[in-house]
Amino acid sequence: xxxxxxxxxxxxxxxxxxxxxxxxxxxxxxxxxxxxxxxxxxxxxxxxxxxxxxxxxxxx
Numbered sequence: 001x002x003x004x005x006x007x008x009x010x011x012x013x014x015x016x017x018x019x020x021x022x023x024x025x026x027x028x029x030x031x032x033x034x035x036x037x038x039x040x041x042x043x044x045x046x047x048x049x050x051x052x053x054x055x056x057x058x059x060x
Contacts, residue, residue, distance in 0.1 A: 002021050003021070003022065003039045006021040006022075006039075007042070007043065007046070011043070011047070012047070013039075013043065018036050018039045018040065022035065022036070
């Protein structure tokens with residue numbers, strides 16, 4: 001839920017901002033790199049989806 005809230009407020013966060021937002025919720029023993037990478041990938045997909053939708057709207 002923290003990731004969703006972060007992306008609602010900031011649709012293009014840096015890795016540092018992602019880590020800051022998630023730091024209170026996750027175990028730090030692994031540095032949670034996979035989770036940060038997952039949120040960063042979600043950002044990429046969301047931005048790609050928005051670009052695709054913008055391009056389709058221009059064609060309609």
